[in-house]
Amino acid sequence: MELTQAQIDTFNNDGFLLLREFAAPEMCDEIRTLAAKHLYDMVEPIESEEEYLQKQSGAKTTRRLRQVYDREPLFAEWMSNPKIRPVLQQLIGEQPVLLLAHHNSIMTKLPHVSSITTWHQDIRYWHFENDNLLSVWLSLGDEYLDNGLLEFIPGTHKMSFTPEQFDKNAAFREDLPENQKIIAKRVHFELKKGDLVLFHAKTLHYANKNVSDEPKISFVYSLRGISNKPIKGTRSDAREIAL
Numbered sequence: 001m002e003l004t005q006a007q008i009d010t011f012n013n014d015g016f017l018l019l020r021e022f023a024a025p026e027m028c029d030e031i032r033t034l035a036a037k038h039l040y041d042m043v044e045p046i047e048s049e050e051e052y053l054q055k056q057s058g059a060k061t062t063r064r065l066r067q068v069y070d071r072e073p074l075f076a077e078w079m080s081n082p083k084i085r086p087v088l089q090q091l092i093g094e095q096p097v098l099l100l101a102h103h104n105s106i107m108t109k110l111p112h113v114s115s116i117t118t119w120h121q122d123i124r125y126w127h128f129e130n131d132n133l134l135s136v137w138l139s140l141g142d143e144y145l146d147n148g149l150l151e152f153i154p155g156t157h158k159m160s161f162t163p164e165q166f167d168k169n170a171a172f173r174e175d176l177p178e179n180q181k182i183i184a185k186r187v188h189f190e191l192k193k194g195d196l197v198l199f200h201a202k203t204l205h206y207a208n209k210n211v212s213d214e215p216k217i218s219f220v221y222s223l224r225g226i227s228n229k230p231i232k233g234t235r236s237d238a239r240e241i242a243l
């Protein structure tokens, strides 16, 4: 598959691009079934809600299965899917490289116990020579506002912010009037099984808690352009796979 120039322009202008019905529903079901088993068995490494909220608590509510590339052959197959390669190449402008240190995850928002994912740029904890970085989000079921749908603020990947616009956890502060004007431009689009969202690592995004009765489960992985090297000695300087 190849993108049209209009789709490339949308990604470059907005910092995200939606591709409907990209992945086969049967594959999504298979991934979801395998993921549900890892979630149910709480197979480590896991990011918990308590860790995300920096709470000292013995309880552990799963928020994300980490390091999914090595968990199941089907997960690795999806992350190196040949159909998406030309799309990645078009958006990144050079050979894409899978980052196993970042967003190598199956995200979940469990009903009633999940938290809000505050406005943030993924790049906040990443360390590369430049920001030619993106993530691929695959919806494994219905995603809508009540179960924690992703929301984006168009154009924020091209904006410059001051450190004061973020809190100590690098979340974009909602209490500042200048930030509120930016947040007012938020957009969302409901997702169905197999839909894909590609988004730039600097695009501000957010997801509400899940107040529905079903878990929201999505697959997300990240890539860099081959010339955009990780900074030595940082968390980003880890195992990668050139596609």
Ligand SMILES: O=C(O)CCC(=O)C(=O)O
Binding pocket: 107, 109, 117, 122, 148, 150, 205, 206, 207
């Ligand atoms: O909570 C979600 O579903 C979104 C997750 C997210 O944006 C992130 O981990 O960067």
